[in-house]
Amino acid sequence: MxxxxxxxxxxxxxxxxxxxxxxxxxxxxxxxxxxxxxxxxxxxxxxxxxxxxxxxxxxxxxxxxxxxxxxxxxxxxxxxxxxxxxFTLLEVNGGDWSFVALAGADLRKASFTDVRMREADLTNVRLEQARLTGTDLSGAALRGAKLTGADLRGSELSSLDPLTVELTGAKIGLEQAAVIATNLGLRVT
The missing domain is CATH 2.160.20.80 (E3 ubiquitin-protein ligase SopA)
Structure with missing residues (x-):
């Protein structure tokens, strides 16, 4: 020690x-x-x-x-x-943060760029105004996450349930919009 x-x-x-x-x-x-x-x-x-x-x-x-x-x-x-x-002014570029437990963490304005965060526990995490671009969130637990104003462009969002997170003002791309619509039970044609 x-x-x-x-x-x-x-x-x-x-x-x-x-x-x-x-x-x-x-x-x-x-x-x-x-x-x-x-x-x-x-x-x-x-x-x-x-x-x-x-x-x-x-x-x-x-x-x-x-x-x-x-x-x-x-x-x-x-x-x-x-x-x-x-966490204040945290910056993560690339790398593998899979299976991390950040439940309830205050990551407002943090930056995660091109990071693998598969099956990360992000339950109730605060990510307002954060940047999660090009981030692999496959299987991540996001229930209760606050993503208001977050930049999510290019991130893998298939495990995001839009009914259990706060997304107001979040930035996403067209392909991500289709994924979120599908997660809401809509048929995208």
């Missing part, structure tokens, strides 16, 4: 951690290229202004963590959980 340390601006590129617990650490401006974190626990860690490229956080738990101005490029975050974490 690593506790109460200041890792400000540390470079964790190429590091590998298995089953490690990181508790109450400051990871402000930490960078990581190709690092691997498997089944690690992060509790009370501040990821502010940190940047990760090609890093894997598989089956990790992020409890009460802060993600302010955090960026993930082509990262693998499969099966990770984010209970009681906060």
């Amino acid at each position: 690593i506790t109460d340390e200041d890792w400000y601006a540390r470079d964790v590129s190429g590091c590998t951690y298995d089953g490690e617990a990181f508790v109450d650490l400051d990871w402000t401006e930490v960078t990581g290229d190709g690092a691997v974190f498997r089944e690690c626990t992060f509790a009370g860690v501040r990821f502010n202004a940190s940047r990760y490229r090609g890093t894997a956080f598989t089956n990790c738990t992020f409890r009460r963590c802060t993600f302010f101005d955090t960026r993930f490029d082509d990262c693998k975050v499969v099966g990770s959980l984010f209970p009681q974490s906060t």
